[in-house]
Amino acid sequence: MAARTIGGPCQAWPEESGFIREVLDRIGDKWTVLVISTLAGEPMRYSDLQASIPGISQRMLTVTLKALERDGLLSRTAYPEIPPRVEYELTALGRSLLDSVMALAAWAATHHEDVAASRRAHERTGVGREKTRSAAPDTAPAR
Amino acid sequence: MAARTIGGPCQAWPEESGFIREVLDRIGDKWTVLVISTLAGEPMRYSDLQASIPGISQRMLTVTLKALERDGLLSRTAYPEIPPRVEYELTALGRSLLDSVMALAAWAATHHEDVAASRRAHERTGVGREKTRSAAPDTAPAR
DNA sequence: CCGGATCCTTATCGATACTG
DNA sequence: CAGTATCGATAAGGATCCGG
Numbered sequence: 001m002a003a004r005t006i007g008g009p010c011q012a013w014p015e016e017s018g019f020i021r022e023v024l025d026r027i028g029d030k031w032t033v034l035v036i037s038t039l040a041g042e043p044m045r046y047s048d049l050q051a052s053i054p055g056i057s058q059r060m061l062t063v064t065l066k067a068l069e070r071d072g073l074l075s076r077t078a079y080p081e082i083p084p085r086v087e088y089e090l091t092a093l094g095r096s097l098l099d100s101v102m103a104l105a106a107w108a109a110t111h112h113e114d115v116a117a118s119r120r121a122h123e124r125t126g127v128g129r130e131k132t133r134s135a136a137p138d139t140a141p142a143r
Numbered sequence: 144m145a146a147r148t149i150g151g152p153c154q155a156w157p158e159e160s161g162f163i164r165e166v167l168d169r170i171g172d173k174w175t176v177l178v179i180s181t182l183a184g185e186p187m188r189y190s191d192l193q194a195s196i197p198g199i200s201q202r203m204l205t206v207t208l209k210a211l212e213r214d215g216l217l218s219r220t221a222y223p224e225i226p227p228r229v230e231y232e233l234t235a236l237g238r239s240l241l242d243s244v245m246a247l248a249a250w251a252a253t254h255h256e257d258v259a260a261s262r263r264a265h266e267r268t269g270v271g272r273e274k275t276r277s278a279a280p281d282t283a284p285a286r
Numbered sequence: 287c288c289g290g291a292t293c294c295t296t297a298t299c300g301a302t303a304c305t306g
Numbered sequence: 307c308a309g310t311a312t313c314g315a316t317a318a319g320g321a322t323c324c325g326g
Binding site for chain 2: 315326
């Protein structure tokens with residue numbers, strides 16, 4: 001343990017950390033949150049999903065969908081008609097997750113410019129410098 | 144609550160989706176959130192960080208720290224002493240992100256049992272069906 | 287004590303082809 | 307229309323050596 005002489009050794013949460021990793025392993029991939037957010041409004045068919053998510057392949061859509069279904073985040077309903085029709089819909093659990101994910105999205109919407117500014121500052125100063133280097137609020141759009 | 148818009152034919156939020164991916168690309172990796180949460184309490188030295196995060200390698204710690212510093216989520220302060228001392232500390236931006244991340248952790252803590260239950264149910268009902276694993280006799284790792 | 291640079295292993299993703 | 311199966315490219319992650 002680190003327990004240095006400063007402040008209180010109230011570091012780490014042995015339990016929460018594990019949960020963070022757990023949920024991040026679920027939604028941390030490239031498509032999961034996109035599928036969930038696309039499905040937020042109303043049930044959708046496989047084809048609609050693929051059309052609504054530019055760039056996703058059948059394989060990735062199928063894999064993501066099955067994983068989400070397995071975890072109870074969405075429900076899959078197949079109608080034995082011709083042509084076959086399958087609809088995917090978020091469950092209550094899935095919607096609750098979406099809610100938390102939206103919090104992250106809100107953070108990004110609020111702070112992404114700060115992040116971009118810091119990144120530009122580091123590019124200019126040569127990254128390796130120590131702190132005490134408060135970069136000017138460069139709002140330049142370029143890049 | 145999740146995004147309402149229920150009943151509306153219009154799908155998703157074209158903008159939020161992009162922000163979600165943006166933040167997920169930052170923290171979606173294996174170690175970023177662990178570093179952030181470990182650093183939540185007080186500033187820590189490189190060695191302390193490594194000791195507090197079981198399983199992380201020097202390389203991954205260095206890479207993660209530099210990325211976080213570049214994005215302005217933490218500050219790095221080097222003291223020119225002997226032996227050298229370097230301390231890492233979350234910035235206000237980093238703490239605000241941690242707050243959102245904690246929301247996700249809270250979701251996981253609340254619902255991880257539901258997820259586990261769904262997963263077991265699917266194993267029983269045969270959703271996963273047969274793995275068809277034995278179908279490939281020679282699947283040699285030709286690589 | 288801090289952490290950069292290199293090499294290697296392995297999970298993940300994308301494209302294509304095929305089936306019900 | 308709704309998937310499934312296989313292959314190859316890529317890069318994240320891990321181990322280790324080396325320098326400051």
